[in-house]
Amino acid sequence: MHFADAPASLSRYCSAMSTQLTAVDTFAAQFLAGARACIPVVLSVAAYGMVWGVLARGAGLSLLEVVLMSGLVFAGSAQFVALDLWTATPATLPIGALIMAALIINLRYLLLTATLRPLFRPDQTSSGALMMGIVSDETWAVTMLEMQKGRGTIAFLLGGGVLAYACWMLTTVTGHLLGSAIDDPATYGLDFAFTATFLALLLGMWKGRGDLLPWAVAALVAIVSSHLVAGSWYILIGGIAGSLAGAMADRVRHVD
């Protein structure tokens, strides 16, 4: 190699290196960015996790059952409802009702994970489906906000998901171990953390007047159905009504 060529080949070598590094770097950076962006919502997950752990102990779940349910089911609202149905004696455990309740309460995830489609290429969706287990309301919403800013990646979703999962496991187990030694989060206003973060996330999604109609329809339908139908059906009903209203309004105005 001529001495004069050295800088050129060196820079070629460096740029090849950096392309390779960028791929790794982007995944790691996006993963960390997702985890960092989810810190506020994970605080709300932690508050609920503690409460669930305490209540689970009261409902008669063993520590192993807490670990299994938090680790395998990983769905806060479904786990709360399960505690109402749980019995300390195995013989009277309503297995069918527990499974049915989990299915009904989690039906809203059909809507949530459907909106994650833009993160995946069409040929990636089967492997992507396997990642959906780690999605929760909180990390979904943060990723959605990121996607609306024209960013958002699979790594970002996973970073938030892994953080929320670790936090849910840690706090539900802690709640079970410490039991009633833990104060009710409502004492410190922490019960409001969920409403506050989701309100802020909603405001962050505002794009313009086109959002007014779907949001108003969703809010009204959700309020009415929360009074008429027991459980969390109102999220699904309001979400479907509002989004259909938005799509119909777009059609009338010939947007899209």
Add this chain to the structure above:
Amino acid sequence: MWTSPEALAAILGMAAVSFMVKAGGLLLSNRLPRHGFAAAWLKHVPGAVLASLVAPALVTGSAAEIIAALATGLVFWRTRSLLPAMAIGVLTVYLARLVLAA
């Protein structure tokens, strides 16, 4: 006692249906058209779901929750940042409950 076959069956069943709906949403959306009405509908789902999550909680809340919601909204509008918005919301609801209960 560690666990029972009944409890294990219930937990595994709950896990299976939870995973099925979570994975099912993405798999079903992959079959939806990427243009036209279905795409427009999917675009409006996130906002509509979030509005449905938040609205009933705000309507059934007490004065303390309404004040805290306004504070949360104001801070988020000024900072565009989740953490301060949530922190102010929690602090406001804590203080408002103290004041309103007194």
